[in-house]
Amino acid sequence: MTDTQHRAGFVTFVGRPNVGKSTLTNALVGEKVAITSSKPQTTRRAIRGIVHKESGQLILVDTPGMHRPRTLLGERLNAVVQDTLGEVDVICFCVPANEKLGPGDRFINEQLDSFPRAKKVAIVTKVDAASKASVAEQLLAVSQLRDWEAIIPVSALTSIQLDVLTKELIALLPESPPLYPAETVTEEAMEDRIAEFIREAALEGVQDELPHSIAITIDDIIERDDKELVEIYANLFVERDSQKGIIIGHKGSRLAEVGARARAQIEPLIGSKVFLSLRVKVAKEWQRDAKQLGRLGF
Numbered sequence: 161m162t163d164t165q166h167r168a169g170f171v172t173f174v175g176r177p178n179v180g181k182s183t184l185t186n187a188l189v190g191e192k193v194a195i196t197s198s199k200p201q202t203t204r205r206a207i208r209g210i211v212h213k214e215s216g217q218l219i220l221v222d223t224p225g226m227h228r229p230r231t232l233l234g235e236r237l238n239a240v241v242q243d244t245l246g247e248v249d250v251i252c253f254c255v256p257a258n259e260k261l262g263p264g265d266r267f268i269n270e271q272l273d274s275f276p277r278a279k280k281v282a283i284v285t286k287v288d289a290a291s292k293a294s295v296a297e298q299l300l301a302v303s304q305l306r307d308w309e310a311i312i313p314v315s316a317l318t319s320i321q322l323d324v325l326t327k328e329l330i331a332l333l334p335e336s337p338p339l340y341p342a343e344t345v346t347e348e349a350m351e352d353r354i355a356e357f358i359r360e361a362a363l364e365g366v367q368d369e370l371p372h373s374i375a376i377t378i379d380d381i382i383e384r385d386d387k388e389l390v391e392i393y394a395n396l397f398v399e400r401d402s403q404k405g406i407i408i409g410h411k412g413s414r415l416a417e418v419g420a421r422a423r424a425q426i427e428p429l430i431g432s433k434v435f436l437s438l439r440v441k442v443a444k445e446w447q448r449d450a451k452q453l454g455r456l457g458f
C-alpha cells in the first residue's frame with residue numbers, strides 16, 4: 161500500500177577524498193552540479209543536487225572529505241561536515257572498488273557512530289575499474305564494518321546500478337511531499353556555480369599544493385543590452401607571488417586556457433556567450449586568516 165506514497169529527504173555521501181562522491185552526485189542528478197577533479201579534496205561546500213522521481217525526491221548534500229584539520233580552512237570544512245551529517249536522513253559511506261579498505265576508511269566509518277539518527281548505506285564506487293573478484297572481496301570487507309541498510313556497488317562513470325541506488329535510497333526516506341519544485345536541480349546560487357567552474361578550470365594540470373590555495377570571487381555579472389553577451393568579472397586568489405606566476409603562465413598563456421575552459425562550462429549554464437575577465441590576485445596565507453576567509457565566502 162505504502163509504495164505509492166511519495167518520499168523525500170536528505171542524503172549525503174561521505175568517504176575519503178577522491179573516492180568519487182562528486183562524480184556520483186553529478187551522475188545521479190544528471191547535470192553538472194558539483195565540481196570533480198583528479199586532485200583530492202576539491203569539494204569545499206555543501207552543494208545540493210536534487211533527483212526527482214515519481215516515487216520520491218532525493219536531496220543530495222555533497223560534503224567535503226572528512227579529514228583531520230590542519231588549517232583554519234580545514235576546521236571550517238569539518239564543521240560543515242558535522243552540521244550536514246547531523247541533519248540528513250541517509251548517510252552513504254563510499255569506498256572505491258579498486259582500493260583495499262584502509263585506516264582512512266575505518267576512521268570515517270567510526271565517525272558515523274556519532275550520527276545515530278541517519279540510516280547508513282555503503283556504496284562501493286568505481287566498479288568499472290575493478291575485476292568481479294575484487295568487487296566481491298570489497299563488498300565482503302565493507303559488510304564487516306557495520307550493519308548497513310544496504311550495500312550497493314555502482315559505477316558513476318559507466319552508469320552501472322545508478323537506478324538501483326536511487327530506488328534504494330528513496331525507499332529509506334521518510335514519507336513526505338516533494339520539498340522542491342520539479343525543475344530544481346540545485347539550490348546553489350548561479351554566482352557560486354560560475355565560481356566553481358572557474359576554480360575547476362584553474363585546477364586542471366596544477367601541482368599538488370596549489371589546489372587548496374585557489375579561491376574565486378565574482379565581482380560582477382553584467383548582461384549587455386546591445387549584444388547577446390554576458391560579462392563576468394572574477395578574481396582568482398592565490399596565496400603567494402610564485403603561485404601567481406604559475407597560474408598566469410608564460411605571457412599569460414595558462415590564464416587564457418583557464419578562461420577558455422571555464423567559458424566552455426559557463427556558456428551552456430547561462431545560455432549565452434560570455435566575456436570572462438579573470439584577475440589574479442595574491443591574498444597572503446588566506447587559508448589561515450579568518451577575516452580573509454570571510455571575504456572569500458567561507
Ligand SMILES: Nc1nc2c(ncn2[C@@H]2O[C@H](COP(=O)(O)OP(=O)(O)OP(=O)(O)O)[C@@H](O)[C@H]2O)c(=O)[nH]1
Nearest residue numbers: 178179180181182183197200201202203286316317
Ligand atoms: N573508473 C572510474 N573513475 C571514477 C568513477 N567515479 C569517479 N571517478 C574518478 O575518480 C576521481 C575522483 O572523483 P571525484 O568525484 O572528484 O571524487 P570525490 O570523492 O568527490 O573527491 P573530493 O572532492 O576530493 O572529496 C576522478 O578522477 C573521477 O573521474 C567511476 O565510477 N569509475
